[in-house]
Amino acid sequence: MHHLLTIYALGADPATIQKHYVNNKTYQRPPLPTEEKVVQEMHDPTKFKTFLGQEKHFRNYLVFFQSEIDAKGWPAVINEYCFARDDRAEDMLVRLFMGFLHPLIHLGFGVEFKQPAIIAEALAQAAVHGDWMKGMFFEAEKAATARKEKGEKPKSLVNLLDEIHDDQMLRAAPHWNDPNKIRDGILKRAPERMIHYLSQFWVESTSERELERKTAEMINATVYYTAGAQRPPKIVKFDFYFMHCVNCSIFFSTFLRQDWLELKDKARLLEWKARTDLAMYASRKCPDVLLGEVVKYNPKVPPKDKNKPWAEIFERVKRKDDDGHSAKFLRALAHGKDFCQKYELIGSDEFRLKGDMWDKVGHMAIDSVEDSGATWARSVGFDEAWRDFTDRPMAVL
DSSP, rough: OHHHHHHHTTOHHHHHHHHHHHHHHGOOOOOOOOHHHHHHHSSSSSHHHHGGOOOGGGGHHHHHHHHHHHHOHHHHEEEEEEEEEEHHHHHHHHHHHHTHHHHHHHHHHHHHTTTTHHHHHHHHHHHOOTTTHHHHHHHHHHHHHHHHHHTOOOOOHHHHHHHHOHHHHHHSOTTTTTTSSIIIIHHHHHHHHHHHHTTOOOOOOOSSSHHHHHHHHHHHHHHHHHHHHHOOTTTOBBHHHHHHHHHHHHHHHHHHTTTTTTTHHHHHHHHHHHHHHHHHHHHOOOOOOOOHHHOOOOSSOOSHHHTTTTHHHHHHHHHSSSHHHHHHHHHHHHHHHHHHHHHHHHHOOOOOOTTTTHHHHHHHHHHHHHSSSSSSSTTSGGHHHHHHHOOOGGGGO
């Protein structure tokens, strides 16, 4: 579904959309039967939580949220189950960010395209995910509040990335063999250091103008470290986990436009996303961010029309046999360019990616997913992540 909506938004014709649907339908799992008794019990808040975190109840949660949306409308249901600030909503908000942001990405698609069925799926996805990031989110939020009360000012995301990169204790926390490098790495071996940095970012004001600027900062910082985390002389590849942070970022402009969502909740959602981005960066062993790799990049297929470089990139990704990650990535990058443009002119260090760097990142991305070897590198701060990738041809070194 993510893939189809993305290429639809990029202008794919019906035949192309149908082709990709057929290619990807093979790994879809059949739905489990609905347990009506369980669905009815979910209406009791006390019993609702007894089914959380259990994948076998996805179908039951889906039917439950479908009925809730039918009765109340999807904006009211999202507010009630994710932003009401009661125990149930606090728990669900954490779960939205689990699974490498997939429930939140799914919710983003549902809200952007105004699809109640997709929103019900997103909430059901969240409900059956774990909640092991709960401590990180709430401790960072509590520490950030304490900093604000002392009169401290928040730091920019790129400055925090610099500090995280230079923190040897945090860099050593994730190990290559950790099953989950956030849970079993940084939150096990250096949780205090991670909270120390996460608590230094927050949204100072909940005005619409400030929220938009901080959203642009989040997008720019996430693409900055995702694009710059290369390992020359190895061929250009993007990190699979960082890519999800970029793919999720596109929906924050959609969230900003929702008049049913309060400004304070938009701000909190943004803060949690930015903190997730910082934790994700640290969990991949804090790779060097080589902005020069972007600045000096020469596209393998130079654009025929330099005034419309993205049109050709989109045509290439629409044709590519893919599970949707590449198309989502390219669309999010193009959105980032448009959304951040007016803030880059300020000349602030908060926005390190600017101007035609965005176009070069787009070319890097499409070239990399078409290149040899695995489509994505995984955990690029580790030497092991690059072991199976070839070196670049001498002509492009």
